[in-house]
Amino acid sequence: MSTRNEILDYTKRDKMPHVFCPGCGNGEVMHGMLQAIQELQWDPTQILIVGGIGCSSRVATYTIFDSLHTLHGRAIPFAIGAKLANPQLKVIIVTGDGDASAIGGNHLIHAARRNMPLTVFIINNNTYGMTGGQFSPTSPIGTISATSPCGHVEEPFSITDLLVGAGAPFVARTGTLYYLEMIKLMKLALKKNGFAAIDIITQCPTNYGRPNRIPKAYDLLKMQSDLLIPKDKYDTLTDEERAGKMARGIIRDIDKPTFLDHYNACVLSTKKAKVML
Amino acid sequence: MPLKADLWQGAHAITMGALKAGVNFFAGYPITPSTEIAESMSLMLPREGGVFIQMEDEIASISSLIGASLAGAKAITATSGPGFSLMQEGIGYAQMVEVPLVVVNVMRGGPSTGLPTKPTQADVMQARWGTHGDHPSIVLCPSSVRESYYLMIRAVNLSERFRTPVIFLTDEVIAHMRERVEINLNDKIYVEPRLQPKDKTDYKTFQPDERLVPHPANYGTGFRTVVTALYHDETGFQNTAAEVAYRFNKRIVEKVEKYIDEIAEIEEYNVDNAELVFFSYGCTHRTVQQVIHDANNPKWGYLKLITLWPFHDKLITKKLEKAKILVVPELNMGQMVHEIHRLFGSSKKIVQVNRWDGEMITPEQLRKAVLEA
Numbered sequence: 001m002s003t004r005n006e007i008l009d010y011t012k013r014d015k016m017p018h019v020f021c022p023g024c025g026n027g028e029v030m031h032g033m034l035q036a037i038q039e040l041q042w043d044p045t046q047i048l049i050v051g052g053i054g055c056s057s058r059v060a061t062y063t064i065f066d067s068l069h070t071l072h073g074r075a076i077p078f079a080i081g082a083k084l085a086n087p088q089l090k091v092i093i094v095t096g097d098g099d100a101s102a103i104g105g106n107h108l109i110h111a112a113r114r115n116m117p118l119t120v121f122i123i124n125n126n127t128y129g130m131t132g133g134q135f136s137p138t139s140p141i142g143t144i145s146a147t148s149p150c151g152h153v154e155e156p157f158s159i160t161d162l163l164v165g166a167g168a169p170f171v172a173r174t175g176t177l178y179y180l181e182m183i184k185l186m187k188l189a190l191k192k193n194g195f196a197a198i199d200i201i202t203q204c205p206t207n208y209g210r211p212n213r214i215p216k217a218y219d220l221l222k223m224q225s226d227l228l229i230p231k232d233k234y235d236t237l238t239d240e241e242r243a244g245k246m247a248r249g250i251i252r253d254i255d256k257p258t259f260l261d262h263y264n265a266c267v268l269s270t271k272k273a274k275v276m277l
Numbered sequence: 278m279p280l281k282a283d284l285w286q287g288a289h290a291i292t293m294g295a296l297k298a299g300v301n302f303f304a305g306y307p308i309t310p311s312t313e314i315a316e317s318m319s320l321m322l323p324r325e326g327g328v329f330i331q332m333e334d335e336i337a338s339i340s341s342l343i344g345a346s347l348a349g350a351k352a353i354t355a356t357s358g359p360g361f362s363l364m365q366e367g368i369g370y371a372q373m374v375e376v377p378l379v380v381v382n383v384m385r386g387g388p389s390t391g392l393p394t395k396p397t398q399a400d401v402m403q404a405r406w407g408t409h410g411d412h413p414s415i416v417l418c419p420s421s422v423r424e425s426y427y428l429m430i431r432a433v434n435l436s437e438r439f440r441t442p443v444i445f446l447t448d449e450v451i452a453h454m455r456e457r458v459e460i461n462l463n464d465k466i467y468v469e470p471r472l473q474p475k476d477k478t479d480y481k482t483f484q485p486d487e488r489l490v491p492h493p494a495n496y497g498t499g500f501r502t503v504v505t506a507l508y509h510d511e512t513g514f515q516n517t518a519a520e521v522a523y524r525f526n527k528r529i530v531e532k533v534e535k536y537i538d539e540i541a542e543i544e545e546y547n548v549d550n551a552e553l554v555f556f557s558y559g560c561t562h563r564t565v566q567q568v569i570h571d572a573n574n575p576k577w578g579y580l581k582l583i584t585l586w587p588f589h590d591k592l593i594t595k596k597l598e599k600a601k602i603l604v605v606p607e608l609n610m611g612q613m614v615h616e617i618h619r620l621f622g623s624s625k626k627i628v629q630v631n632r633w634d635g636e637m638i639t640p641e642q643l644r645k646a647v648l649e650a
Contacts, residue, residue, distance in 0.1 A: 050344075066496045069505035084302070089496060106334065
């Protein structure tokens with residue numbers, strides 16, 4: 001178990017206070033990620049944290065590692081470039097539900113399809129917090145938001161179903177309520193040789209909670225225990241029983257060759273090929 | 278020893294020039310008429326130990342270039358009109374965080390899907406002002422296959438020297454044309470090195486040197502490189518204070534504008550004696566060459582832009598001061614001619630010759646326009 005100080009050493013203390021609101025789940029995710037990295041005893045000089053745009057993506061900027069705060073939705077292709085240019089780098093993406101599954105949805109599924117060796121932590125708070133609480137692709141039907149004042153009318157994405165469909169070898173889901181499980185899953189995702197993503201359900205009391213009359217972080221966290229059902233138990237439920245619930249834990253963990261495995265094999269054969277231009 | 282003559286396509290010359298300049302990363306998305314560059318890169322780069330990847334779209338392509346460049350690669354992409362439009366946000370990002378990379382735009386007929394297989398020169402202003410905000414721009418434009426090779430090397434070098442994205446603006450004619458070239462691929466060519474910091478104790482990611490250029494350490498070298506496209510101070514951490522924003526934006530523009538003499542390149546013929554000067558760039562220059570050759574008129578000359586942007590006001594004004602008539606042929610409705618109007622107003626007769634139907638300006642058309650002037 002790492003100590004509080006060891007984890008704080010991974011943060012830019014001179015840049016505190018951070019931008020996160022009181023009760024926000026981003027701090028828990030950031031702390032959990034740093035603890036996972038600390039417990040894995042990774043060389044801090046070989047870690048690159050990449051974020052997109054939004055509250056979630058600011059996590060990257062507060063760590064002491066090499067960091068890259070990118071464009072909205074584009075964290076994954078930026079990370080792919082860095083990883084392919086220097087495959088020794090451990091590239092971790094911290095993104096949000098809007099960043100990863102709306103504007104960046106295309107990049108997310110294609111990175112999963114390619115089995116690009118990246119770790120993706122999706123901080124899923126069902127809202128665009130930084131712009132003042134508009135609905136996101138994961139907001140449940142009926143959500144009151146700044147752009148759905150009469151209640152949200154669209155079906156939400158299940159990010160884990162999306163990623164399994166796209167071919168990701170490691171997919172998990174957890175919530176900030178399950179802090180120790182989150183760290184355990186993060187360590188597995190970080191160690192995975194291949195595309196590994198965790199959908200992390202978090203609370204946004206300011207811009208999701210308040211308009212939906214759940215303004216306290218405590219109440220939002222408590223709701224996670226009704227929402228998130230352990231995977232093995234979830235699998236035994238009927239479709240009716242599954243309504244309004246999601247599986248948590250490891251959703252999928254398989255081994256398959258990564259993009260780099262295929263690419264390196266291809267390079268060997270290309271070197272023997274004739275040039276025809 | 279005479280060089281062996283080869284028949285090269287413009288696209289191939291771009292690939293060969295890029296490899297000669299040390300490019301080891303290419304990401305792109307298929308689009309006519311630029312695809313030949315991606316195709317030759319996909320064959321050549323893996324052999325050279327580099328990375329080729331076909332991304333899911335042009336936005337992903339430019340994004341992965343930025344990530345690769347920050348991790349130490351020399352990275353380029355190639356696209357055309359619609360893809361170039363999609364890349365604009367990423368090009369702005371690269372301006373903001375000072376990332377060396379080269380975007381090849383093979384101009385085709387626009388707007389929108391337009392004329393995919395036909396040439397225009399209608400992206401000249403987009404290459405300068407396509408992304409939002411005030412920013413510097415280095416835009417180079419070749420008018421032959423041979424020049425495409427050497428100019429591509431220069432594009433990569435300038436992007437490293439100034440730590441800024443460079444636009445290699447060519448067109449369907451020059452990129453698809455096959456021409457006789459005599460190039461020694463083993464020639465010693467200057468390759469601009471990626472300068473790296475030495476001292477970790479006082480390291481600030483965006484500390485500019487005396488030429489106003491910062492030298493961020495490549496990722497993974499233990500320097501803790503901090504990158505954001507929010508306004509940032511020298512440490513790289515976001516800082517949106519007014520004085521920081523003022524200083525930063527001024528610096529990234531000045532780092533290019535102050536060294537315009539290093540960047541601006543032109544080619545001239547008989548400009549000192551000419552009363553009539555053709556002012557052109559890219560494929561249109563080939564028509565000008567033919568007309569000048571056929572006319573053999575001692576009072577005619579040409580000035581060809583190789584660097585379109587930054588536009589060197591002083592140099593162009595000086596070169597053209599003796600001319601009475603300026604003829605500006607362009608495959609668009611008149612874009613670069615605005616710069617000529619800006620410099621000379623009504624002090625000279627300015628003749629525009631334009632075409633935007635996907636066909637070249639023919640020597641006959643240009644000759645006729647001149648005789649009518």
